Amino acid sequence: MPKRTSRRHSWAEPYKIKMVELLKMTTRVERQQAIKDAGFNTFLLRSEDVYIDLLTDSGTSAMSDDQWAGLMKGDEAYAGSRNFYNLRDFVEEYYSYKFTVPTHQGRGAENLISQILIKPGDYIPGNMYFTTTRLHQELAGGTFVDVIIDEAHDSQDPHPFKGDVDIAKLDDLVRKVGADKVPYVCIATCVNMAGGQPISLGNLKQLRQWCDEHNVLIVHDMTRVAENAFFIQEREPGYASKSVKEIVYEICALTDAATFSAKKDAMVNIGGMLALNDPELYDKACNLVVVYEGLHTYGGMAGRDMEALAIGIRESVQDDHIRARVGQVRYLGEHIEQEGIPIVKPIGGHAVFLDAGQILNHLPQTMFPAQSLAAALYVESGIRSMERGAVSAGRNKETGENYMPKLELVRLTIPRRVYTQAHMDIVAESVAEIYDQRHDVHGLKFTYEPPMLRFFQGRFEALVPEPATV
Numbered sequence: 001m002p003k004r005t006s007r008r009h010s011w012a013e014p015y016k017i018k019m020v021e022l023l024k025m026t027t028r029v030e031r032q033q034a035i036k037d038a039g040f041n042t043f044l045l046r047s048e049d050v051y052i053d054l055l056t057d058s059g060t061s062a063m064s065d066d067q068w069a070g071l072m073k074g075d076e077a078y079a080g081s082r083n084f085y086n087l088r089d090f091v092e093e094y095y096s097y098k099f100t101v102p103t104h105q106g107r108g109a110e111n112l113i114s115q116i117l118i119k120p121g122d123y124i125p126g127n128m129y130f131t132t133t134r135l136h137q138e139l140a141g142g143t144f145v146d147v148i149i150d151e152a153h154d155s156q157d158p159h160p161f162k163g164d165v166d167i168a169k170l171d172d173l174v175r176k177v178g179a180d181k182v183p184y185v186c187i188a189t190c191v192n193m194a195g196g197q198p199i200s201l202g203n204l205k206q207l208r209q210w211c212d213e214h215n216v217l218i219v220h221d222m223t224r225v226a227e228n229a230f231f232i233q234e235r236e237p238g239y240a241s242k243s244v245k246e247i248v249y250e251i252c253a254l255t256d257a258a259t260f261s262a263k264k265d266a267m268v269n270i271g272g273m274l275a276l277n278d279p280e281l282y283d284k285a286c287n288l289v290v291v292y293e294g295l296h297t298y299g300g301m302a303g304r305d306m307e308a309l310a311i312g313i314r315e316s317v318q319d320d321h322i323r324a325r326v327g328q329v330r331y332l333g334e335h336i337e338q339e340g341i342p343i344v345k346p347i348g349g350h351a352v353f354l355d356a357g358q359i360l361n362h363l364p365q366t367m368f369p370a371q372s373l374a375a376a377l378y379v380e381s382g383i384r385s386m387e388r389g390a391v392s393a394g395r396n397k398e399t400g401e402n403y404m405p406k407l408e409l410v411r412l413t414i415p416r417r418v419y420t421q422a423h424m425d426i427v428a429e430s431v432a433e434i435y436d437q438r439h440d441v442h443g444l445k446f447t448y449e450p451p452m453l454r455f456f457q458g459r460f461e462a463l464v465p466e467p468a469t470v
């Protein structure tokens with residue numbers, strides 16, 4: 001339990017700055033050209049044209065001096081690197097899983113587990129979809145089924161655990177298709193697409209029981225498990241005196257296997273893994289990883305990166321770290337909310353999500369309000385954010401129809417240990433400025449739509465004569 005005095009409520013960063021990277025300021029005219037060149041897709045901007053980069057918290061964190069020192073201890077042997085064994089031991093100590101298969105990043109692990117466990121015609125329930133996770137499930141022949149509680153689809157609902165699973169929805173699925181068509185339930189901690197919302201341990205325990213009764217596995221997307229643990233410590237009765245480290249372990253121990261994008265919680269710039277307990281599944285993963293990633297003792301990672309990852313795991317569960325991390329996100333969210341701007345509530349763990357559907361309620365969802373708002377915010381301020389709405393949701397694989405999710409959001413994602421409180425003030429002010437001009441923001445239409453994960457490389461044009469967005 002972190003020691004808190006009754007008078008101290010602020011969340012100062014538990015580190016000091018040793019090295020800095022200079023930022024470039026651009027003019028509005030330059031940004032108008034840059035977003036046009038990027039097809040109104042913030043993924044296609046050059047990073048040097050960005051002032052504050054809130055595109056993602058993935059691989060964008062600042063490593064500690066310990067992690068940098070760890071890079072020097074890289075054992076770059078092709079096979080059996082000591083850094084692999086070190087990582088494997090850390091994974092078991094902090095996350096409980098016995099076997100570790102390194103991958104180049106999270107989606108590498110998603111590919112492996114989907115190919116190993118899913119047969120064509122299977123159904124994969126999960127607490128809301130994630131883009132790459134669902135795609136790998138579909139490529140393996142499965143169909144994703146959303147079993148998150150209804151509150152998660154309502155941006156204004158204050159439910160403290162919007163990542164919880166609705167067990168009745170699982171019962172429904174099993175009644176319709178039979179449990180033998182459900183190889184596993186896919187559970188994300190701190191559900192990204194719901195706004196960084198946690199699942200409770202109470203719900204996870206219920207789910208464990210349900211899965212045991214139906215002989216179904218739990219695969220844990222543990223990409224943001226430490227942030228989830230913080231919310232449990234803060235909100236779930238009985239956990240206030242437990243450390244984030246203990247809660248993280250308890251969450252993981254309730255699940256059978258995990259995919260991990262190490263680029264988030266664990267604060268490395270690249271890396272991931274599949275972690276498992278079952279020796280047979282581990283053997284299958286070892287056979288498959290050599291096809292897609294590399295030998296089972298490095299997957300897609302250099303020895304030095306595995307070392308930095310092991311150290312990052314240790315740092316990620318420190319109470320002071322996670323309190324400041326979520327504190328910074330909350331600081332930004334509260335500032336934006338004070339301006340009367342609708343955001344997803346409660347404020348999540350890794351990002352503030354603007355409710356673009358509400359902010360640009362003059363645009364139908366077919367004109368991609370969130371994509372439009374992200375482009376407009378960039379032109380206004382040089383701040384890069386990301387669409388998380390209809391563009392990200394893609395199309396139904398059977399019918400080809402566009403999904404129209406209830407959440408049409410712009411994500412302001414905060415990299416860990418990178419930006420200061422003053423940067424957060426600028427972001428809040430810039431969002432307020434674009435909010436004041438919201439009626440002048442126009443919609444977009446696709447000029448190029450990639451067949452898969454279209455949000456990454458899709459291009460758009462503005463649905464008005466120039467000047468385009470604002």
Ligand SMILES: Cc1ncc(COP(=O)(O)O)c(C=O)c1O
Pocket residue numbers: 058105106107108130132133188192221223260261262263271272
């Ligand atoms: C919840 C979640 N799962 C999986 C992934 C995929 O991980 P990666 O980008 O490392 O492939 C991400 C990345 O954004 C994520 O947020």
